[in-house]
Amino acid sequence: MSQNPGHQTVVVLGTQWGDEGKGKIVDLLAAQADIVVRYQGGHNAGHTLIVNGEKLVLHLVPSGILQPNARNLIGNGVVISPAALKKELDELEGRGIETRGRLGIAPNCAAIMPYHEALDRVREAARGSKAIGTTGRGIGPAYEDKIARRGLCLGDLLDGHRLQEKLEPVMDYHNFVLTRYFQDKALDISRVRDEALQLGAYLESYLTDVTDELHLARADGRKILFEGAQGTLLDIDHGTYPFVTSSNTTVGGACTGSGIAPCDIDYVLGITKAYTTRVGSGPFPTELHDDIGQHIGERGKEFGATTGRSRRCGWLDAIALARAVKLNGVTGLCVTKLDVLDQLAEVKICTGYSMDGQPIEGYPSDRDKWSDIQPRYETLPGWQQDTRGIKSREELPDNAQVYLARMEELIGAPIHILSTGPERDEGTVLVNPFG
Ligand code: IMP
Numbered sequence: 146m147s148q149n150p151g152h153q154t155v156v157v158l159g160t161q162w163g164d165e166g167k168g169k170i171v172d173l174l175a176a177q178a179d180i181v182v183r184y185q186g187g188h189n190a191g192h193t194l195i196v197n198g199e200k201l202v203l204h205l206v207p208s209g210i211l212q213p214n215a216r217n218l219i220g221n222g223v224v225i226s227p228a229a230l231k232k233e234l235d236e237l238e239g240r241g242i243e244t245r246g247r248l249g250i251a252p253n254c255a256a257i258m259p260y261h262e263a264l265d266r267v268r269e270a271a272r273g274s275k276a277i278g279t280t281g282r283g284i285g286p287a288y289e290d291k292i293a294r295r296g297l298c299l300g301d302l303l304d305g306h307r308l309q310e311k312l313e314p315v316m317d318y319h320n321f322v323l324t325r326y327f328q329d330k331a332l333d334i335s336r337v338r339d340e341a342l343q344l345g346a347y348l349e350s351y352l353t354d355v356t357d358e359l360h361l362a363r364a365d366g367r368k369i370l371f372e373g374a375q376g377t378l379l380d381i382d383h384g385t386y387p388f389v390t391s392s393n394t395t396v397g398g399a400c401t402g403s404g405i406a407p408c409d410i411d412y413v414l415g416i417t418k419a420y421t422t423r424v425g426s427g428p429f430p431t432e433l434h435d436d437i438g439q440h441i442g443e444r445g446k447e448f449g450a451t452t453g454r455s456r457r458c459g460w461l462d463a464i465a466l467a468r469a470v471k472l473n474g475v476t477g478l479c480v481t482k483l484d485v486l487d488q489l490a491e492v493k494i495c496t497g498y499s500m501d502g503q504p505i506e507g508y509p510s511d512r513d514k515w516s517d518i519q520p521r522y523e524t525l526p527g528w529q530q531d532t533r534g535i536k537s538r539e540e541l542p543d544n545a546q547v548y549l550a551r552m553e554e555l556i557g558a559p560i561h562i563l564s565t566g567p568e569r570d571e572g573t574v575l576v577n578p579f580g
Pocket of ligand 1: 162163164189190191277278279280281282283284285374375379388389390391424425426
Protein backbone atom coordinates (compact mmCIF):
# COMPACT_ATOMS: atom_id res chain seq x y z
CA MET A 146 0.00 0.00 0.00
CA SER A 147 1.45 3.41 -0.90
CA GLN A 148 1.41 6.21 1.66
CA ASN A 149 0.03 9.72 1.28
CA PRO A 150 0.66 12.73 3.52
CA GLY A 151 -2.20 11.81 5.82
CA HIS A 152 -5.65 13.26 5.36
CA GLN A 153 -7.83 14.22 8.27
CA THR A 154 -11.21 14.70 6.59
CA VAL A 155 -12.39 12.22 3.96
CA VAL A 156 -15.70 12.26 2.08
CA VAL A 157 -17.00 9.00 0.60
CA LEU A 158 -19.71 9.40 -2.01
CA GLY A 159 -21.37 7.58 -4.89
CA THR A 160 -20.49 8.58 -8.45
CA GLN A 161 -23.43 6.82 -10.16
CA TRP A 162 -27.13 6.41 -9.27
CA GLY A 163 -26.46 5.10 -5.76
CA ASP A 164 -25.95 1.53 -4.54
CA GLU A 165 -22.25 1.62 -5.49
CA GLY A 166 -21.29 -0.35 -2.38
CA LYS A 167 -20.47 2.65 -0.17
CA GLY A 168 -21.53 0.88 3.04
CA LYS A 169 -18.75 -1.67 2.90
CA ILE A 170 -16.08 0.92 2.11
CA VAL A 171 -17.28 3.33 4.78
CA ASP A 172 -17.21 0.44 7.22
CA LEU A 173 -13.63 -0.31 6.17
CA LEU A 174 -12.51 3.33 6.57
CA ALA A 175 -14.55 3.85 9.73
CA ALA A 176 -12.11 1.54 11.49
CA GLN A 177 -9.56 4.36 11.13
CA ALA A 178 -11.91 7.28 11.75
CA ASP A 179 -12.68 8.99 15.04
CA ILE A 180 -15.97 10.36 13.71
CA VAL A 181 -18.35 9.16 10.96
CA VAL A 182 -20.93 11.64 9.66
CA ARG A 183 -24.12 11.38 7.57
CA TYR A 184 -24.98 14.70 5.90
CA GLN A 185 -27.85 14.27 3.40
CA GLY A 186 -30.69 11.98 2.42
CA GLY A 187 -32.69 9.99 4.91
CA HIS A 188 -33.94 6.44 5.33
CA ASN A 189 -34.25 6.17 1.54
CA ALA A 190 -30.60 5.08 1.80
CA GLY A 191 -29.75 1.52 2.67
CA HIS A 192 -26.19 0.54 3.40
CA THR A 193 -25.76 -3.20 3.48
CA LEU A 194 -22.89 -4.46 5.55
CA ILE A 195 -21.82 -8.08 5.81
CA VAL A 196 -20.16 -8.65 9.12
CA ASN A 197 -19.02 -12.16 10.00
CA GLY A 198 -21.33 -13.50 7.32
CA GLU A 199 -24.36 -11.71 8.82
CA LYS A 200 -26.24 -9.06 6.87
CA LEU A 201 -26.94 -5.71 8.49
CA VAL A 202 -28.74 -2.86 6.69
CA LEU A 203 -28.30 0.67 8.02
CA HIS A 204 -30.62 3.40 6.75
CA LEU A 205 -29.92 6.46 8.89
CA VAL A 206 -27.27 5.58 11.42
CA PRO A 207 -23.69 6.12 10.14
CA SER A 208 -21.74 2.94 9.41
CA GLY A 209 -19.22 3.84 12.14
CA ILE A 210 -21.69 2.48 14.68
CA LEU A 211 -20.10 -0.93 14.13
CA GLN A 212 -16.70 0.40 15.19
CA PRO A 213 -16.59 0.44 18.99
CA ASN A 214 -14.45 3.59 19.17
CA ALA A 215 -16.07 5.79 16.53
CA ARG A 216 -18.38 8.70 17.32
CA ASN A 217 -21.28 8.88 14.84
CA LEU A 218 -22.98 12.11 13.83
CA ILE A 219 -26.06 12.93 11.74
CA GLY A 220 -25.80 16.47 10.35
CA ASN A 221 -28.51 19.05 9.72
CA GLY A 222 -28.79 18.10 6.03
CA VAL A 223 -30.32 14.71 6.78
CA VAL A 224 -34.12 14.35 6.83
CA ILE A 225 -35.13 12.13 9.74
CA SER A 226 -38.24 10.09 10.27
CA PRO A 227 -38.16 9.82 14.08
CA ALA A 228 -40.17 6.58 13.89
CA ALA A 229 -37.77 5.00 11.37
CA LEU A 230 -34.76 6.12 13.39
CA LYS A 231 -36.15 4.64 16.60
CA LYS A 232 -36.81 1.35 14.83
CA GLU A 233 -33.22 1.25 13.57
CA LEU A 234 -31.78 2.14 16.97
CA ASP A 235 -33.91 -0.56 18.62
CA GLU A 236 -32.64 -3.10 16.10
CA LEU A 237 -29.03 -2.15 16.73
CA GLU A 238 -29.49 -2.33 20.49
CA GLY A 239 -31.18 -5.71 19.98
CA ARG A 240 -27.97 -6.94 18.35
CA GLY A 241 -25.95 -5.68 21.29
CA ILE A 242 -24.69 -2.53 19.52
CA GLU A 243 -24.83 0.39 21.96
CA THR A 244 -25.94 3.70 20.39
CA ARG A 245 -26.47 6.09 23.33
CA GLY A 246 -23.41 8.25 23.85
CA ARG A 247 -22.04 7.05 20.49
CA LEU A 248 -24.50 8.80 18.18
CA GLY A 249 -25.14 12.55 18.02
CA ILE A 250 -27.86 14.18 15.92
CA ALA A 251 -28.28 17.83 14.88
CA PRO A 252 -31.51 19.25 16.31
CA ASN A 253 -32.01 21.13 13.03
CA CYS A 254 -32.45 17.95 10.99
CA ALA A 255 -35.74 18.27 9.10
CA ALA A 256 -38.34 15.85 10.50
CA ILE A 257 -40.14 13.49 8.14
CA MET A 258 -43.70 13.45 9.45
CA PRO A 259 -46.51 10.99 8.62
CA TYR A 260 -48.08 13.48 6.19
CA HIS A 261 -44.83 13.51 4.15
CA GLU A 262 -45.06 9.77 3.65
CA ALA A 263 -48.75 10.08 2.74
CA LEU A 264 -47.96 12.80 0.20
CA ASP A 265 -45.09 10.78 -1.33
CA ARG A 266 -47.43 7.83 -1.77
CA VAL A 267 -50.43 9.65 -3.27
CA ARG A 268 -48.28 11.79 -5.54
CA GLU A 269 -46.46 8.80 -6.98
CA ALA A 270 -49.79 7.06 -7.57
CA ALA A 271 -51.17 10.17 -9.29
CA ARG A 272 -48.15 10.37 -11.60
CA GLY A 273 -49.05 6.96 -13.05
CA SER A 274 -46.62 5.98 -15.81
CA LYS A 275 -44.59 9.14 -15.08
CA ALA A 276 -43.87 8.07 -11.48
CA ILE A 277 -40.33 8.77 -10.26
CA GLY A 278 -40.17 5.44 -8.47
CA THR A 279 -39.35 7.03 -5.11
CA THR A 280 -38.64 4.90 -2.08
CA GLY A 281 -41.98 6.11 -0.64
CA ARG A 282 -40.29 7.32 2.55
CA GLY A 283 -41.49 10.95 2.37
CA ILE A 284 -38.03 12.26 1.49
CA GLY A 285 -39.09 14.73 -1.25
CA PRO A 286 -42.05 16.23 0.64
CA ALA A 287 -39.91 16.70 3.79
CA TYR A 288 -37.18 18.55 1.86
CA GLU A 289 -39.88 20.63 0.15
CA ASP A 290 -41.26 21.78 3.51
CA LYS A 291 -37.74 22.65 4.65
CA ILE A 292 -37.07 24.77 1.54
CA ALA A 293 -40.56 26.31 1.78
CA ARG A 294 -39.63 27.43 5.34
CA ARG A 295 -42.58 25.71 6.97
CA GLY A 296 -40.89 22.43 7.95
CA LEU A 297 -40.44 21.02 11.44
CA CYS A 298 -37.09 19.93 12.77
CA LEU A 299 -36.22 17.43 15.51
CA GLY A 300 -35.83 20.24 18.03
CA ASP A 301 -39.52 21.08 17.53
CA LEU A 302 -40.54 17.68 18.87
CA LEU A 303 -39.28 18.35 22.38
CA ASP A 304 -41.90 20.83 23.53
CA GLY A 305 -45.66 20.31 23.22
CA HIS A 306 -46.49 24.00 22.90
CA ARG A 307 -43.81 24.74 20.30
CA LEU A 308 -44.82 21.63 18.37
CA GLN A 309 -48.55 22.47 18.37
CA GLU A 310 -47.87 25.99 17.14
CA LYS A 311 -45.83 24.78 14.17
CA LEU A 312 -47.76 21.62 13.39
CA GLU A 313 -51.22 23.19 13.14
CA PRO A 314 -50.68 25.44 10.08
CA VAL A 315 -48.54 22.88 8.24
CA MET A 316 -51.03 20.07 8.81
CA ASP A 317 -53.93 22.29 7.83
CA TYR A 318 -52.16 22.92 4.56
CA HIS A 319 -51.18 19.31 3.85
CA ASN A 320 -54.56 17.91 4.91
CA PHE A 321 -56.15 20.32 2.46
CA VAL A 322 -53.91 19.03 -0.34
CA LEU A 323 -54.41 15.39 0.66
CA THR A 324 -58.20 15.59 0.79
CA ARG A 325 -59.10 18.22 -1.78
CA TYR A 326 -56.45 17.65 -4.43
CA PHE A 327 -55.70 13.93 -4.05
CA GLN A 328 -59.07 12.82 -2.60
CA ASP A 329 -57.19 10.94 0.11
CA LYS A 330 -57.69 10.76 3.87
CA ALA A 331 -56.79 13.60 6.25
CA LEU A 332 -54.38 12.84 9.10
CA ASP A 333 -55.40 13.47 12.68
CA ILE A 334 -53.33 16.30 14.17
CA SER A 335 -53.55 15.22 17.82
CA ARG A 336 -52.41 11.71 16.93
CA VAL A 337 -49.48 13.03 14.88
CA ARG A 338 -48.57 15.45 17.69
CA ASP A 339 -48.71 12.86 20.49
CA GLU A 340 -46.64 10.36 18.55
CA ALA A 341 -44.09 13.04 17.60
CA LEU A 342 -43.76 14.16 21.24
CA GLN A 343 -43.12 10.60 22.38
CA LEU A 344 -40.47 10.12 19.72
CA GLY A 345 -38.96 13.53 20.50
CA ALA A 346 -38.57 12.52 24.16
CA TYR A 347 -36.92 9.26 23.08
CA LEU A 348 -34.44 11.06 20.78
CA GLU A 349 -33.67 14.06 23.00
CA SER A 350 -30.51 12.68 24.58
CA TYR A 351 -29.00 12.08 21.13
CA LEU A 352 -29.27 15.76 20.10
CA THR A 353 -26.02 17.70 19.93
CA ASP A 354 -24.33 20.63 18.14
CA VAL A 355 -22.89 18.57 15.27
CA THR A 356 -21.18 21.55 13.62
CA ASP A 357 -19.41 22.47 16.83
CA GLU A 358 -18.32 18.87 17.45
CA LEU A 359 -16.87 18.70 13.95
CA HIS A 360 -14.89 21.92 14.24
CA LEU A 361 -13.53 20.90 17.64
CA ALA A 362 -12.58 17.48 16.29
CA ARG A 363 -10.84 19.04 13.31
CA ALA A 364 -8.89 21.39 15.59
CA ASP A 365 -7.90 18.38 17.72
CA GLY A 366 -6.49 16.57 14.68
CA ARG A 367 -9.12 13.81 14.82
CA LYS A 368 -9.99 11.84 11.68
CA ILE A 369 -13.45 12.52 10.23
CA LEU A 370 -15.25 10.41 7.64
CA PHE A 371 -18.26 11.79 5.75
CA GLU A 372 -20.60 9.11 4.46
CA GLY A 373 -22.63 10.13 1.42
CA ALA A 374 -25.98 8.55 0.55
CA GLN A 375 -27.41 7.86 -2.93
CA GLY A 376 -25.14 8.97 -5.81
CA THR A 377 -24.05 11.88 -7.98
CA LEU A 378 -26.57 11.23 -10.78
CA LEU A 379 -29.40 11.46 -8.22
CA ASP A 380 -28.30 14.96 -7.14
CA ILE A 381 -31.19 17.45 -7.14
CA ASP A 382 -29.09 20.00 -9.10
CA HIS A 383 -26.70 17.90 -11.18
CA GLY A 384 -28.57 14.64 -11.64
CA THR A 385 -31.07 13.32 -14.16
CA TYR A 386 -33.86 15.64 -12.94
CA PRO A 387 -36.75 15.05 -12.21
CA PHE A 388 -35.71 11.40 -11.68
CA VAL A 389 -33.49 12.31 -8.75
CA THR A 390 -33.65 12.44 -4.99
CA SER A 391 -34.27 15.76 -3.24
CA SER A 392 -30.85 16.48 -1.73
CA ASN A 393 -27.36 17.43 -2.92
CA THR A 394 -25.62 14.10 -3.14
CA THR A 395 -22.50 15.79 -4.56
CA VAL A 396 -19.65 16.90 -2.31
CA GLY A 397 -21.09 20.34 -1.45
CA GLY A 398 -23.81 18.51 0.49
CA ALA A 399 -21.18 17.47 3.04
CA CYS A 400 -20.57 21.15 3.85
CA THR A 401 -24.13 22.45 3.87
CA GLY A 402 -25.40 19.30 5.56
CA SER A 403 -22.98 19.36 8.49
CA GLY A 404 -21.36 22.78 8.81
CA ILE A 405 -17.83 21.72 7.83
CA ALA A 406 -16.07 24.24 5.56
CA PRO A 407 -15.10 23.27 1.97
CA CYS A 408 -11.43 24.03 2.69
CA ASP A 409 -11.56 21.47 5.52
CA ILE A 410 -12.22 18.56 3.15
CA ASP A 411 -8.90 16.90 2.38
CA TYR A 412 -9.85 13.93 0.24
CA VAL A 413 -12.90 12.77 -1.76
CA LEU A 414 -13.30 9.06 -2.46
CA GLY A 415 -15.67 8.42 -5.37
CA ILE A 416 -17.24 4.96 -5.33
CA THR A 417 -18.21 3.31 -8.60
CA LYS A 418 -19.29 -0.17 -9.50
CA ALA A 419 -17.36 -1.82 -12.33
CA TYR A 420 -20.68 -1.53 -14.22
CA THR A 421 -23.80 0.61 -13.66
CA THR A 422 -27.13 0.11 -11.88
CA ARG A 423 -30.15 2.25 -11.19
CA VAL A 424 -33.36 1.77 -9.20
CA GLY A 425 -36.54 3.65 -9.96
CA SER A 426 -37.42 5.38 -13.20
CA GLY A 427 -35.45 7.75 -15.38
CA PRO A 428 -32.89 7.77 -18.17
CA PHE A 429 -30.08 5.20 -18.11
CA PRO A 430 -28.21 5.29 -21.45
CA THR A 431 -26.16 2.11 -20.93
CA GLU A 432 -29.00 -0.04 -19.56
CA LEU A 433 -29.01 -3.65 -20.82
CA HIS A 434 -32.32 -5.34 -21.53
CA ASP A 435 -30.74 -8.65 -22.50
CA ASP A 436 -29.21 -11.78 -20.97
CA ILE A 437 -26.04 -9.91 -20.00
CA GLY A 438 -28.07 -7.39 -17.99
CA GLN A 439 -29.86 -10.27 -16.30
CA HIS A 440 -26.59 -12.08 -15.62
CA ILE A 441 -25.08 -8.97 -14.01
CA GLY A 442 -28.23 -8.45 -11.90
CA GLU A 443 -28.22 -12.04 -10.65
CA ARG A 444 -24.49 -12.34 -10.06
CA GLY A 445 -24.32 -8.90 -8.46
CA LYS A 446 -27.46 -9.59 -6.32
CA GLU A 447 -28.85 -6.31 -7.55
CA PHE A 448 -31.89 -5.84 -5.36
CA GLY A 449 -32.52 -2.60 -3.42
CA ALA A 450 -31.46 -2.72 0.24
CA THR A 451 -34.32 -0.40 1.24
CA THR A 452 -37.21 -1.43 -0.98
CA GLY A 453 -36.14 -4.85 -2.30
CA ARG A 454 -36.77 -3.68 -5.88
CA SER A 455 -34.68 -5.19 -8.69
CA ARG A 456 -32.03 -2.80 -9.93
CA ARG A 457 -31.68 -2.04 -13.61
CA CYS A 458 -28.20 -3.06 -14.84
CA GLY A 459 -25.93 -1.85 -17.63
CA TRP A 460 -22.37 -1.19 -18.81
CA LEU A 461 -20.02 1.30 -17.22
CA ASP A 462 -20.64 4.87 -18.38
CA ALA A 463 -17.29 6.69 -18.49
CA ILE A 464 -18.85 9.96 -19.65
CA ALA A 465 -21.17 10.21 -16.66
CA LEU A 466 -18.33 9.11 -14.37
CA ALA A 467 -15.92 11.72 -15.75
CA ARG A 468 -18.57 14.34 -14.97
CA ALA A 469 -18.98 12.95 -11.44
CA VAL A 470 -15.21 13.13 -10.89
CA LYS A 471 -15.23 16.82 -11.83
CA LEU A 472 -18.36 17.72 -9.86
CA ASN A 473 -17.00 16.18 -6.68
CA GLY A 474 -13.28 16.89 -7.04
CA VAL A 475 -12.71 13.15 -6.64
CA THR A 476 -9.19 12.46 -5.33
CA GLY A 477 -9.33 8.70 -5.80
CA LEU A 478 -11.79 6.08 -7.01
CA CYS A 479 -12.96 2.94 -5.31
CA VAL A 480 -14.14 0.32 -7.82
CA THR A 481 -16.54 -2.25 -6.41
CA LYS A 482 -17.94 -5.55 -7.69
CA LEU A 483 -15.34 -6.16 -10.36
CA ASP A 484 -15.86 -9.89 -9.72
CA VAL A 485 -19.46 -9.63 -11.03
CA LEU A 486 -18.02 -9.26 -14.57
CA ASP A 487 -15.71 -12.29 -14.19
CA GLN A 488 -17.61 -14.67 -16.48
CA LEU A 489 -18.25 -12.35 -19.43
CA ALA A 490 -16.51 -12.97 -22.76
CA GLU A 491 -16.34 -9.24 -23.44
CA VAL A 492 -17.04 -6.05 -21.52
CA LYS A 493 -18.09 -2.64 -22.79
CA ILE A 494 -17.49 0.91 -21.65
CA CYS A 495 -19.54 3.87 -22.86
CA THR A 496 -17.05 6.41 -24.18
CA GLY A 497 -19.48 8.87 -25.78
CA TYR A 498 -23.12 9.60 -26.54
CA SER A 499 -25.03 10.12 -29.79
CA MET A 500 -28.25 11.97 -30.44
CA ASP A 501 -30.31 11.54 -33.60
CA GLY A 502 -27.52 9.33 -34.94
CA GLN A 503 -24.88 12.07 -34.50
CA PRO A 504 -22.09 11.92 -31.90
CA ILE A 505 -22.34 14.64 -29.25
CA GLU A 506 -19.63 16.14 -27.06
CA GLY A 507 -19.41 15.00 -23.44
CA TYR A 508 -22.32 15.09 -20.98
CA PRO A 509 -25.67 16.67 -21.90
CA SER A 510 -25.99 19.83 -19.81
CA ASP A 511 -29.67 20.21 -20.78
CA ARG A 512 -31.36 17.66 -18.50
CA ASP A 513 -34.20 16.96 -20.94
CA LYS A 514 -31.70 15.60 -23.45
CA TRP A 515 -30.90 12.65 -21.19
CA SER A 516 -33.82 10.61 -22.50
CA ASP A 517 -32.72 11.07 -26.14
CA ILE A 518 -29.09 9.98 -25.98
CA GLN A 519 -27.64 6.64 -27.03
CA PRO A 520 -24.32 5.26 -25.82
CA ARG A 521 -21.26 4.75 -28.00
CA TYR A 522 -19.18 1.81 -26.75
CA GLU A 523 -15.63 0.60 -26.69
CA THR A 524 -15.45 -3.21 -26.38
CA LEU A 525 -12.72 -4.93 -24.39
CA PRO A 526 -12.02 -8.64 -23.97
CA GLY A 527 -13.33 -10.22 -20.78
CA TRP A 528 -11.02 -12.10 -18.38
CA GLN A 529 -13.21 -15.14 -17.59
CA GLN A 530 -11.30 -15.92 -14.41
CA ASP A 531 -12.23 -15.63 -10.77
CA THR A 532 -11.14 -12.33 -9.20
CA ARG A 533 -13.04 -12.72 -5.93
CA GLY A 534 -11.01 -11.71 -2.90
CA ILE A 535 -7.87 -10.84 -4.88
CA LYS A 536 -5.38 -8.88 -2.77
CA SER A 537 -3.46 -6.74 -5.26
CA ARG A 538 -3.95 -5.19 -8.66
CA GLU A 539 -1.04 -7.21 -10.08
CA GLU A 540 -2.74 -10.48 -9.14
CA LEU A 541 -5.68 -9.68 -11.43
CA PRO A 542 -5.96 -11.39 -14.82
CA ASP A 543 -4.35 -9.25 -17.57
CA ASN A 544 -7.65 -8.32 -19.19
CA ALA A 545 -9.08 -7.15 -15.88
CA GLN A 546 -6.00 -4.95 -15.41
CA VAL A 547 -6.52 -3.52 -18.90
CA TYR A 548 -10.18 -2.80 -18.08
CA LEU A 549 -9.26 -0.90 -14.90
CA ALA A 550 -6.48 1.05 -16.60
CA ARG A 551 -8.88 2.10 -19.37
CA MET A 552 -11.43 3.18 -16.75
CA GLU A 553 -8.87 5.42 -15.08
CA GLU A 554 -7.85 6.93 -18.38
CA LEU A 555 -11.41 7.67 -19.50
CA ILE A 556 -12.73 8.84 -16.14
CA GLY A 557 -9.73 10.95 -15.20
CA ALA A 558 -9.08 9.70 -11.66
CA PRO A 559 -6.83 6.99 -10.19
CA ILE A 560 -8.17 3.84 -8.56
CA HIS A 561 -7.23 3.84 -4.87
CA ILE A 562 -9.43 1.00 -3.60
CA LEU A 563 -10.62 -2.17 -5.31
CA SER A 564 -13.38 -4.37 -3.95
CA THR A 565 -13.85 -7.89 -5.30
CA GLY A 566 -16.40 -9.46 -2.97
CA PRO A 567 -18.98 -8.50 -0.34
CA GLU A 568 -16.99 -9.45 2.78
CA ARG A 569 -15.04 -6.77 4.66
CA ASP A 570 -11.68 -8.32 3.77
CA GLU A 571 -12.41 -8.99 0.08
CA GLY A 572 -10.62 -6.16 -1.64
CA THR A 573 -7.46 -4.15 -1.56
CA VAL A 574 -6.58 -0.63 -0.47
CA LEU A 575 -3.93 0.62 -2.92
CA VAL A 576 -3.82 4.12 -1.45
CA ASN A 577 -5.29 4.72 1.98
CA PRO A 578 -7.44 7.90 1.93
CA PHE A 579 -6.48 8.66 5.55
CA GLY A 580 -2.79 8.09 4.75
P1 IMP B 1 -36.57 9.33 -3.04
O1 IMP B 1 -35.19 9.65 -2.59
O2 IMP B 1 -37.27 8.29 -2.21
O3 IMP B 1 -37.41 10.56 -3.23
O4 IMP B 1 -36.48 8.65 -4.51
C1 IMP B 1 -36.05 9.40 -5.65
C2 IMP B 1 -35.18 8.53 -6.55
O5 IMP B 1 -33.94 8.26 -5.91
C3 IMP B 1 -35.80 7.19 -6.91
O6 IMP B 1 -35.41 6.84 -8.22
C4 IMP B 1 -35.12 6.23 -5.93
O7 IMP B 1 -35.09 4.92 -6.39
C5 IMP B 1 -33.73 6.84 -5.86
N1 IMP B 1 -33.04 6.54 -4.60
C6 IMP B 1 -33.27 7.06 -3.39
N2 IMP B 1 -32.43 6.54 -2.48
C7 IMP B 1 -31.63 5.69 -3.13
C8 IMP B 1 -30.53 4.86 -2.73
O8 IMP B 1 -30.11 4.82 -1.58
N3 IMP B 1 -29.96 4.12 -3.71
C9 IMP B 1 -30.38 4.19 -5.01
N4 IMP B 1 -31.39 4.94 -5.42
C10 IMP B 1 -32.02 5.69 -4.50
